[in-house]
Amino acid sequence: MSGETHASSAGRPATWIRAFVAVPLPDEVKTALGRVQREVQSSLPGDAVRWTPPEQIHLTLRFLGDVPADSAADVETALRRAGAGIAPFPLGASGVGVFPTEARPRVLWVGLRGELDALRRLHAQIARETATWGERAEREFHPHLTLGRVKSVRPAGVRAIEPALERVNAGDLGSWRVERVDLMRSQLSQTGATHTCLAGVPLAG
Numbered sequence: 001m002s003g004e005t006h007a008s009s010a011g012r013p014a015t016w017i018r019a020f021v022a023v024p025l026p027d028e029v030k031t032a033l034g035r036v037q038r039e040v041q042s043s044l045p046g047d048a049v050r051w052t053p054p055e056q057i058h059l060t061l062r063f064l065g066d067v068p069a070d071s072a073a074d075v076e077t078a079l080r081r082a083g084a085g086i087a088p089f090p091l092g093a094s095g096v097g098v099f100p101t102e103a104r105p106r107v108l109w110v111g112l113r114g115e116l117d118a119l120r121r122l123h124a125q126i127a128r129e130t131a132t133w134g135e136r137a138e139r140e141f142h143p144h145l146t147l148g149r150v151k152s153v154r155p156a157g158v159r160a161i162e163p164a165l166e167r168v169n170a171g172d173l174g175s176w177r178v179e180r181v182d183l184m185r186s187q188l189s190q191t192g193a194t195h196t197c198l199a200g201v202p203l204a205g
Helices: 027-041 069-083 116-129 155-167
Strands: 005-007 013-023 049-051 059-068 089-100 105-114 145-150 175-178 180-189 192-202
Touching: 013 069, 027 049, 027 089, 027 105, 027 145, 027 155, 059 069, 059 116, 069 116, 069 180, 069 192, 089 116, 089 155, 105 116, 105 155, 116 175, 145 155
Parallel strands: none
Antiparallel strands: 005 013, 013 059, 013 180, 049 145, 089 105, 089 175, 105 145, 180 192
């Protein structure tokens, strides 16, 4: 629905954007994640997984869905409130796994290490401050980096995923310091999603 125009309550057309809040990753971590993707992909059928382009991998904190374009400044203000009491903190990427289970893999992910309590506080404050937009999350927050989503449900493809992950070298994929969160726009097309940063909001603890 990104970029779609609707009639507003005042009768004027309103443009909506598909938005989410994320922690950006440094280029060296994205490069390491791309290497993991290639290692896993080499052991899987070609159509088993729809891989996230490494340059678009990010740590999602909240998906807002369709937001009125003229509300972007208000969302940015809400994010500034959310980050006001949290100081920058370190995170690292390591380990691989699947959601929801190894028997029914749907998402391939890389895990996180570091000050996860600070990350959870940041997530909780963002969820509270941006409650006006998006739907209430029903599931517990499990911080991760999405490598790809399983397309093939053929038994052979599913069975190949677990051993492929066991063989990959994902012990330490880099670390960084979380100093800001980004308000992102996602534009969907037949070739995939394009992400654009609308605003970078620094943590100010």
